[in-house]
Amino acid sequence: MSTGDTxxxxxxxxxxxxxxxxxxxxxxxxxxxxxxxxxxxREVTLPVLSPGSRPLRLLHLSDLHMTPGQRLKQQWVRExxxxxxxxxxxxxxxxxxxxxxxxxVQSLGGLLERPGLFVFGSNDYFGPTPxxxxxxLRKDKGKRTHGEPLPWQDLRAAFQExxxxxxxxxxxxxxxxxxxxxxxxxxxxxxSRDRYDAIGAAPSGHVGLRLGLTxxxxxxxxxxxxADGYDLVLAGHTHGGQLRLPGYGAIVTNCGIDRARARxxxxxxxxxxxxxSAGLGTSPYAPARFCCRPETxxxxxxxxxxxxxxxxxxxxxxxxxxxxxxx
Numbered sequence: 001m002s003t004g005d006t007x008x009x010x011x012x013x014x015x016x017x018x019x020x021x022x023x024x025x026x027x028x029x030x031x032x033x034x035x036x037x038x039x040x041x042r043e044v045t046l047p048v049l050s051p052g053s054r055p056l057r058l059l060h061l062s063d064l065h066m067t068p069g070q071r072l073k074q075q076w077v078r079e080x081x082x083x084x085x086x087x088x089x090x091x092x093x094x095x096x097x098x099x100x101x102x103x104x105v106q107s108l109g110g111l112l113e114r115p116g117l118f119v120f121g122s123n124d125y126f127g128p129t130p131x132x133x134x135x136x137l138r139k140d141k142g143k144r145t146h147g148e149p150l151p152w153q154d155l156r157a158a159f160q161e162x163x164x165x166x167x168x169x170x171x172x173x174x175x176x177x178x179x180x181x182x183x184x185x186x187x188x189x190x191x192s193r194d195r196y197d198a199i200g201a202a203p204s205g206h207v208g209l210r211l212g213l214t215x216x217x218x219x220x221x222x223x224x225x226x227a228d229g230y231d232l233v234l235a236g237h238t239h240g241g242q243l244r245l246p247g248y249g250a251i252v253t254n255c256g257i258d259r260a261r262a263r264x265x266x267x268x269x270x271x272x273x274x275x276x277s278a279g280l281g282t283s284p285y286a287p288a289r290f291c292c293r294p295e296t297x298x299x300x301x302x303x304x305x306x307x308x309x310x311x312x313x314x315x316x317x318x319x320x321x322x323x324x325x326x327x
Contacts (some may be wrong), residue, residue, distance in 0.1 A: 002080055003101045009320075011186060012326070019223050027036060029057075029097050029150070030290070031194065031243070031288035031289055031290040032287050032288040035288075035289045035290060035291075035292075035293055035294075036138075036282060036287055036288055036289045036294065037072055037073070037294070038294070039073065039076045039280060039291050039293070039294050039295065039296075040057075040293045040294070040295050041080075041083075041295065041297070041298060042264075042295050042297040043294070043297070043298045043299075043300070044264070044265055044297060044298075044299050044300070045275055045299075045301075045302060046232065046265060046275070046299055046300070046301055046302070047298045047301075047302050047303065047304045047305065048231040048232045048273050048301050048304065049179060049208050049209050049231070049301050049303045050207070050208045050209070050303065050304065050305055051193045051300060051305070051306045051307070051326030052300055052303060053178075053179050053208040053209070053302075053303045054177065054178050054179065055301060055302050055303075056086050056087065056176060056177055056179050056208075056209065056300075056301040056302055057083070057084070057085045057086045057087070057163050057177075057298060057299070057300055057301075058085060058087045058088075058089060058299040058300075058301055059080060059083060059085035059087070059088045059089070059111070059158045059296065059298055059299075060089050060091070060234055060275060060277050060296065060297045060298075060299055061077075061080075061089070061090045061091070061093065061111075061122075061277070061280070061296050062087065062090065062091040062093065062235075062236025062237075062277035062279045062280070062296075063091075063092070063093040063121070063236045063237065063239060063277065063278075063279025063280060063281050064077070064093065064094045064095075064104060064107075064279070064280050064281050065093055065094075065095070065096040065123060065128075065279075065280075065281030065282060065283060065284075066094060066095060066096055066097070066100045066103050066104050066107070066281065067096050067097040067100055067103070067284060068097060068100055068102075068103050070103070070147065070281075072228060073107070073280060073281065073294075074103055074106065074107040075107075076254055076280075077107040077108065077109075077280070077296075078106075078107055078108075078109045080107055080111060080296065081110035081111050081114075083298055085111075086114075086115070086176050086177040086179075087114070087115050087116065087117070087176050087177075087181070087235050088111050088114050088115070088116040088117075088164075089116070089117050089118070089211075089213065090118040090119075090159075090164075091118075091119060091121070091213055091214070091215050091234050091235055091236040091237075091238060091277065092115070092117065092118070092119055092120045092121030092123075092124055092188065092215035092236060092237070093120075093121035093122065093123040093237065093279070093281070094120075094121075094123075094124055094155060094213065095124050095126055095127075095150045095151075095152070095155065096123060096127070096283065096284055097127070097150075098127060098148060098150055098151065100150075101151055101154045101155050101158065104155060105155075105158045112158075112159070112162035112163070112164065113163075115161065115163070115174070115176050116159070116162075116163070116165065117164065117165045117167045117172075117183055117185070117211075117213060118159055118164055118165070118166060118167065118213075119167055119168050119170065119185040119186065119188070119214065119215055120152055120155075120156070120168075120186065120187065120188060120215065121188045121215035121216070121236065121237060122188050122190050122191050122192065122215070123150070123283075124150060124152045124155065125146075125149065125150060125152050125188075125191070126146040126147045126148070126149060126150060127147030127148040127149075127150055128147055128283040128284055129145055129146070129147040129285070130285045131283075131285065131286075142217050157312055164211035165183070166187030167183055167184055168185055168186065168187050168214045169185070169187060169195055169198040169199060170184065170185070170198075170199065171183075171184040171200050171201070171203070173203075173207065174233040177248075179208040180206070180208045180209075181207065181208065181209045181211055182203035182204070182207040182209070182210050182211065183210075183212075183213065183223065184199045184200075184203075184211075184212060184213070184230075185199075185212065185213030185214060186199070186213070186214050186221055187215075188214075188215040188216055189214060189215070189216045189218040189220070189255075190204045190215065190216035190218070190219050190237060190254075190255065194214070194218070194220075194221055196221060196224045199227055202228035202229055203228070203229065203230070205270070206307060207230075208285065209231055209232065209301065210228075210229060210230040210231045210232070211230065211231070211232055211233075211234070212225035212230040212232070212233035212234070213233070213234055213235075214233065214234075214235050215235065215236055215237050216235065216237040216238075216255045217233075217235035217237065217238070217255060217256075217261070217274065217276050218255055218256045218257070218259050219257060220256070222257075222268050222272075222274060223269075224266050225268075225272060226269035226270075226271070226272040227269075229272075230270070230272055231271070231272065231273065232272070232273045232274075232275065232301070233268065233272060233273070233275070234275050234276050234277070235274065235275070235276050235277070236250075236276065236279050237254065237255060237279075238250070238253045238254060238255060238257075238262045238263065238278070238279075239254075239262065239278055239279050239282065239289070239292065240262050240276075240277075240278025240279070240292040240295075241253065241259065241262045241263070241278075242282065242286070242288070242289055242292055243272075243288070243289070243290045243291075243292065244290060244291035244292045245291065246291060249262065250262035250263070250292075257276075261274065261276060262276065262278075263276050263277070263278040263292070264276065275297065275299065277295070277296065277297055278292055278293075278294070278297060279295070280294045280295065281293065281294065282294075292305070
């Protein structure tokens, strides 16, 4: 090869570019065709009940983003009733199509016969729209555009007819499996629909669990729940980042919380636990997940250690095991 010959480096660069392009295509294919429908169940134990309480099994559902033709997802959700949870909590974004209400109701099946609570998210009110993916990487996302209105009133009526409680801007106390639960929720903070003051007084000290619900885990809402002494707040919205990088985690959260809290359990303040579900779906216009399998979570809530000089409560983030149902 002569001194000025650049053909070999050019061939190397071209081959490298082709390999990178091929890897990107394979990664996109895996994310959209395989991982997007690799539904799994995550199991987490949280010490949030008042001392002496018996354990409570809570199934946290979020972000189904259901369309009528998603048969695999619908069948998977139907099987969740076999877990026999004591309480079901749905933190919104159930719909992704104007005719998806029957699919959601039929999929939930027996779960609707169990005690349940819900709040709605933006994609219960408005349909999805095509968006530039780069928009999510900017802090200033510009003017928000909404898709077609969705039949959230029909979904709300179906849930309430089966006995589920709409926790939106309301406070409720009830007994579940021997545990007195005080629960309240807000409308979706992602749409600035939250009105925390409408909930009313903070829960009293005689209950076994103080439970807060929100679709988007915005810090301004989490701070209010924590200040009022809630033991556990449940949220969704983030999709766990939806696209995660090994060793780095979520690239974005699409809300005000930090990337480390994009999915799973963490501490918020001195005494409040936060659990963010990575959810089961995606927008039809962004049908891909990478290093972030679609999931629902079975939370086993147990009693906190007794208070006192000898008691020590861990603030570590609990480790949850994710696996397909049946594994």
